[in-house]
Amino acid sequence: MPNKAKKLNLDPQECRICGVPAVYSHFGVISCQPCKMFFKRNANIGQAAFICKFGGECEINENTRHICSSCRLDKCFKCGMTIDKFQGSRQTKPKKNALVKVQIQPGSAEVGEKKTNIDLMLIAGQREVDQKREPLLKLNEKIIITLLDVVRFLSRQSLSFQGYGNSEGNFVATINLLRRRDPVLDQWLKESSLRLFHVTYLHHDSQNEHITLLSRVVIK
Amino acid sequence: MPNKAKKLNLDPQECRICGVPAVYSHFGVISCQPCKMFFKRNANIGQAAFICKFGGECEINENTRHICSSCRLDKCFKCGMTIDKFQGSRQTKPKKNALVKVQIQPGSAEVGEKKTNIDLMLIAGQREVDQKREPLLKLNEKIIITLLDVVRFLSRQSLSFQGYGNSEGNFVATINLLRRRDPVLDQWLKESSLRLFHVTYLHHDSQNEHITLLSRVVIK
DNA sequence: TCTGTACAACAAGAACAA
DNA sequence: TTGTTCTTGTTGTACAGA
Known part of the structure; x- marks a missing residue:
């Protein structure tokens, strides 16, 4: 009302x-x-x-x-x-028609919990390993493009990647800048379980990998 | 309920x-x-x-x-x-205690509300213009927050803002980085008609203004 | 299957009291 | 200044009709 x-x-x-x-x-x-x-x-x-x-x-x-x-x-x-602004699924209400269409597999993980979009995207991929990995892969691709874009940005600007001592490195700081504006990226970085490769891309080693990867791509 | x-x-x-x-x-x-x-x-x-x-x-x-x-x-x-996720203030309801503590001066803007720096920046232009422009103003606010965020990022990282010679300055490069990921920002920067003040925020003068504005906010 | 409507669930701000 | 309650706004789901 x-x-x-x-x-x-x-x-x-x-x-x-x-x-x-x-x-x-x-x-x-x-x-x-x-x-x-x-x-x-x-x-x-x-x-x-x-x-x-x-x-x-x-x-x-x-x-x-x-x-x-x-x-x-x-x-x-x-x-x-x-x-x-998309949110995850909500607590489902018992349907009026009590006919249950989909039987939930006992093996699979939690049911009925609230899920974010990304959860949903990923769960889809996990359940049917066969086909449904496309959204997951697409997401990963987007994220990686983002990360590489940051690397390119820093390279072009001739900025250092990692900080010295306890100062926050430019790479991390730039990623954080983007996170504030991009909930999807933010979410992705938060939940390591979502990651295809179980590493955090903010780690030094990954950064170095990016640098070498990009070295030939950078256009001065 | x-x-x-x-x-x-x-x-x-x-x-x-x-x-x-x-x-x-x-x-x-x-x-x-x-x-x-x-x-x-x-x-x-x-x-x-x-x-x-x-x-x-x-x-x-x-x-x-x-x-x-x-x-x-x-x-x-x-x-x-x-x-x-903060939203703008809502339409205020007349209070039960009609006792008005603060007499609002006719000339200046509203008093007693809590304002961010950005609010204060905007209030100047806000109230003069009639309603109807609210979506425009909201957009502007978002954009300005973005710009200030970039400034804060650069300040925190102790990076220079403007380039020397013909190299692209860090500020502009960072904005461009964000543009690639944010269609709204991109559009906004493209279309000058959307802008309340008809300047481009990528101009040197604006950048200097940002710098001074942020100088006291930056926490090292 | 696609679209639109109704409503419940969730989230944000304001008012009020202590 | 903090915590509680109320009101408003926003998002998702159920369901029905085309």
Whole structure:
């Protein structure tokens, strides 16, 4: 009941995506429920999953929004929606229809706990080792690209990587700078169990490895 | 009413700061209400405002948490609480006690609210412009926080800001590093129309301004 | 299968009391 | 200044209809 009545005395605004009246911000942008859910459902899949059949310039409004998912999702991102506000799954409620569809394997780990997105991504990969590793690998790839990007940055700026004595090294400091702005990276660095290779990339040895790896890539 | 009853059937957890039972996450960390409010109230002031009288290693639990604010706040940060989940102030409701303690001067901005430095910077421009610009202002605030974060990073690392000759300065290079990972920042830097003040923050003068602004905030 | 609606769960801020 | 309670805002899930 908190939703219905109160909207009236709030400023009338409109969904930045499709233009219908909207009150609250979702994932960073004033938007309607439908667009919120649309983004929630599709943002992780990525724009790549959709292809616009009309040239990629579709107008998105209440009537047209369902026509082109590609342009709709694109607009969501362009308007500033971000996936970093996605939360993990919630405590599930007992369903009304008590029909249980999926039998949980006894061997597998905890059930019903709250999971972050990354957890979910990873758990998917772990369970079916066969196929489902793609998101995990993609995440890892992203992270590694990030790390290498930092290395390139430091190289280009001719900055030292590691600190001396007890001062924080430039590499670590830069990573921390990025962490503050990137929840996914932050989460990834926190939870070592999530890592494919069980090392922390902030360790000296890893840093050295990066340096050699990058040495030929760096463009002066 | 959603708060009381439901907590019972949830997983028992404990406040990462002080150890009392806690259910929900606040500012990124499972924590109790008191610690949530403590962080909310003090995080912006910064650790510098508190000084531990006992050497900076105080244990924080339910009984001791009120003794040393310095170590408590420190622990909040160390456990991963971040201020980036802070939201702007909400519409204030008329108080029950209608006794107004502070008469607000018509010319100056509102009094009595707690403000961060960045708030103060923004307030100047904020209230003059009518409403409607709030999303724009929020965006600007985020961007400025980002920029200041970069400045802090460089200051802490004792790095120079501007380059010599035609080499790219550290400040610009760092911003570019962030741009690659943050479409919103990238867009913002591209489109000057979004900017409240029509300058680019990558200009030398702005950089100098940042430096002086931050000079007293930096904790070595 | 995709979309939209309703509602519950969670998280943030404000008000109030001590 | 701290802790508690209340209110508001934001996110996820269930479910129904197209």
